[in-house]
Amino acid sequence: MSLFGFLFLLLIASICGAIGQSIAGYSLGGCFVSIIVGFIGAWLGPLIAKELELPMFYIINIQGKDFPVIWSIIGSALFALVVGSITRGRKQQP
Structure with a gap:
């Protein structure tokens, strides 16, 4: 995979993660967290669909x-x- 393909994949994952967080009503963080949530969602979603x-x-x-x-x-x-x-x-503890 080229650098452009990887960056494009990160962009799509961040958008999917941000949309997923908006639907859930919880924002877990910024752009980097949205990318992580998007990749976890890309793993979790198809797993649920397959099951x-x-x-x-x-x-x-x-x-x-x-x-x-x-x-x-x-x-x-x-x-x-x-x-x-x-x-x-x-x-949280004070």
Whole structure:
């Protein structure tokens, strides 16, 4: 994969992560965190779809790497919801 392909993949992951966080209602951080949430969503979303035998749709192919956009957004939203629920439930010590 070229540098351009990798940067494009990071851009798509950050957008998917940001959309997923917006859907969940929890913002876990800035752009770097959105990229991480997007990649976790890209792993988690298709895993859920495969287990439930749901179809993959709207897949972007970037230099031989498939990136499932819709399932990445769904996975990112679920991940942000779980992490946001856990971190919001804790009280910080003064």
